[in-house]
Amino acid sequence: MVLCLIGLFLLWRIDSPRVERFRAQVIDHVVPSFDWAMAPVTGTVNILRDFQSYQRIYRQNQELRRELQQMKAWKEAALQLEQENARLLDLNNVQLDPRLTYVTGVVLADSGSPFRQSVLLNVGARDGIMDGWAAMDGLGLVGRISGVGDNTARVILLTDTSSRIPVNIQPSGQQALVIGDNTAAPPIDFIEAPDKIRPGDRVMTSGDGGVFPAGLLIGQVAEDPGGRMRVRLSADYERLEFLRVLRDYGHERVTDPGKLIAPETSLTMPGPAPAAAATDPGEAADG
Amino acid sequence: MGDNIALHKWAMRAIYLGLALLVIFFSLLPLQTLPRGWAGPEIIVAITFAWVLRRPEFVPPWLVAAVLLLADLMFHRPPGLWAALVLVGAETLRARHVGLRDLTFAVEWVSVVTTLVAITLGYRVVLAVLMVDQAPLGLSLMQMVMTLLIYPVVVLLSQTVLRVRKPTPGDIDALGGRT
Numbered sequence: 189m190v191l192c193l194i195g196l197f198l199l200w201r202i203d204s205p206r207v208e209r210f211r212a213q214v215i216d217h218v219v220p221s222f223d224w225a226m227a228p229v230t231g232t233v234n235i236l237r238d239f240q241s242y243q244r245i246y247r248q249n250q251e252l253r254r255e256l257q258q259m260k261a262w263k264e265a266a267l268q269l270e271q272e273n274a275r276l277l278d279l280n281n282v283q284l285d286p287r288l289t290y291v292t293g294v295v296l297a298d299s300g301s302p303f304r305q306s307v308l309l310n311v312g313a314r315d316g317i318m319d320g321w322a323a324m325d326g327l328g329l330v331g332r333i334s335g336v337g338d339n340t341a342r343v344i345l346l347t348d349t350s351s352r353i354p355v356n357i358q359p360s361g362q363q364a365l366v367i368g369d370n371t372a373a374p375p376i377d378f379i380e381a382p383d384k385i386r387p388g389d390r391v392m393t394s395g396d397g398g399v400f401p402a403g404l405l406i407g408q409v410a411e412d413p414g415g416r417m418r419v420r421l422s423a424d425y426e427r428l429e430f431l432r433v434l435r436d437y438g439h440e441r442v443t444d445p446g447k448l449i450a451p452e453t454s455l456t457m458p459g460p461a462p463a464a465a466a467t468d469p470g471e472a473a474d475g
Numbered sequence: 476m477g478d479n480i481a482l483h484k485w486a487m488r489a490i491y492l493g494l495a496l497l498v499i500f501f502s503l504l505p506l507q508t509l510p511r512g513w514a515g516p517e518i519i520v521a522i523t524f525a526w527v528l529r530r531p532e533f534v535p536p537w538l539v540a541a542v543l544l545l546a547d548l549m550f551h552r553p554p555g556l557w558a559a560l561v562l563v564g565a566e567t568l569r570a571r572h573v574g575l576r577d578l579t580f581a582v583e584w585v586s587v588v589t590t591l592v593a594i595t596l597g598y599r600v601v602l603a604v605l606m607v608d609q610a611p612l613g614l615s616l617m618q619m620v621m622t623l624l625i626y627p628v629v630v631l632l633s634q635t636v637l638r639v640r641k642p643t644p645g646d647i648d649a650l651g652g653r654t
Contacts, residue, residue: 189540196555214548300502301550302514303610347510350608370510425509
């Protein structure tokens with residue numbers, strides 16, 4: 189029996205996707221059968237927690253009012269920027285990708301262990317979810333689909349130790365990787381020119397390697413006491429309840445350097461220029 | 476009489492399975508999606524070890540293997556490895572349970588400590604050798620220590636509430652009659 193278990197482990201090490209599919213199927217059968225009990229228990233615990241926070245409600249109210257004042261100012265700025273943005277988009281005749289739609293799922297369960305950071309959604313292959321799609325809450329990126337069952341899908345959070353996301357740090361445009369390390373604010377590594385990055389810069393997905401669509405907000409740069417750059421995540425990890433899974437059927441890739449003489453076949457339009465540039469800046473420079 | 480004992484045995488096996496499912500259920504509740512700085516104990520392992528030292532017939536190897544494999548799959552751990560190691564640990568303890576029966580709880584606890592330390596180290600070594608992504612060492616150690624600390628509580632509860640006790644001479648006759 190020990191040999192069987194070890195054999196399974198080795199099989200997982202050798203042929204991970206197959207065993208992970210098996211795992212997804214097991215979870216797909218077990219978790220929905222827990223679901224009827226999970227929702228009420230979770231709800232009760234959350235109500236108890238909320239009840240604790242009622243004790244601080246007056247102070248919270250004051251804080252919220254103050255924040256609301258600031259937010260009004262920001263809202264004004266945002267409206268003006270939105271109008272300006274719409275005008276500029278119109279002037280440039282930019283086409284946003286029409287296929288970037290999403291499916292919303294409810295968080296069923298978390299990973300259940302302190303070592304893995306993942307959540308389980310109640311949407312799966314039945315809803316057309318595929319491995320590798322991005323999951324966001326209202327504001328920012330939360331994680332990546334990894335493991336799809338018929339009715340469930342697992343989202344590996346950005347904070348998981350196996351999460352590596354290629355990012356683009358604005359406004360300096362530096363490429364880097366956000367590497368999960370089981371803390372609330374994952375560090376940024378492999379920065380080209382670290383001195384060009386300041387705390388407060390925005391971190392977006394770069395779309396390198398086709399991992400995600402480019403330009404999804406992840407968070408802001410923050411510096412930890414050790415001087416290491418980390419991302420303060422925009423998504424509200426305290427309460428992950430509803431997640432949007434972005435449909436992403438991949439983008440066209442520029443594989444070969446352009447030729448001086450156009451080929452005989454009918455001229456096809458190249459893919460969206462910003463996406464292509466983000467995919468492979470090195471090759472674009474070569475070409 | 477024999478029927479009664481067999482029924483009791485199967486009932487306790489079912490209770491073991493139920494407890495394990497309950498533990499899995501509560502750890503899966505999506506209450507905490509921020510990474511935690513602490514790790515709770517592995518109650519399933521503590522229950523397994525406590526029962527295997529008291530009434531080994533309640534936790535046969537196939538049941539331990541099935542429960543831990545399910546936990547591996549649900550908790551997104553590398554499937555099989557932790558289950559295999561816990562099974563090895565449980566079988567080691569099972570082989571020693573006759574000798575440990577007459578000794579004090581402290582001796583039993585020490586043997587559980589050594590077993591758990593050995594399988595935790597083995598787990599990390601195997602993962603390191605096969606270059607699998609690992610959890611931080613601190614968290615693993617904390618989980619191990621928490622499991623060791625919760626062990627006496629688990630023993631106490633299973634003795635008082637579920638009446639999983641070491642067999643007394645009177646029981647042995649009945650068991651002997653069964654086998």
